[in-house]
Amino acid sequence: MLHIASSYKIDVIFVASYSYVMTNSIGGDWVYVDANKEEVDMYITNHSKKGDVVITQDIVLLSLLLGKGIITMRYISA
Template sequence: MPKKMQTIFIDADACPVPIKQEIQDICRNVPVDVLFVASYAHVMNEEKNTKWIIVDSNREEVDLYIVNHVIPNDFVITQDYGLASILLPKGVYVLSPRGKRYLEKNIDDLLYMRHLSSKERRAGNRVKGPKPFRKEDKERFSEEFKKVLKKEGLL
């Protein structure tokens, strides 16, 4: 029998505030642990049914905490393609704050595009950053997040 989702980890350093609030609202009555993992510089007010894990501000500390604590069927919300690529083989659900589901079949393309952008920046070329966060992004996130929670029987 497959193991049920036990924990939802949020890479809170780069997660937009409206998404953090949406997660708290949706998870208010969900019977799983909700862990916001953040460095000292990115802590937000704690709500009922959520817990904050505070790590050092060193580069990748949040990612390392998440990688070292997830188990199969946990859920991670992150914008970090590299972190997602490490989590997917572990059997973890991974979703971006904009509602994009990271999957084994799309992660290589995302990592390649990130590599090309990084190469351009190192060459001194200007690269477009992410588009401004919009209401539609929050709605897409909410829909995808709830879809996974329903699939797991948590909503």
């Protein structure tokens, strides 16, 4: 994903809770939010805008974002 985004000069922002701080950064920009339930979803919902692309496993978050005109993709891990 990062390679493709880099090819098209697209910024990648990862959002995670403080309880999931990465020690080995995989690239992109990282935003850390409180560890309270749904904080990550609320941050993404409040900071994304029409035309943004959001990739997540959270179906509820996807449904919230679709109503805002945000391009959504569901990530399914193998």
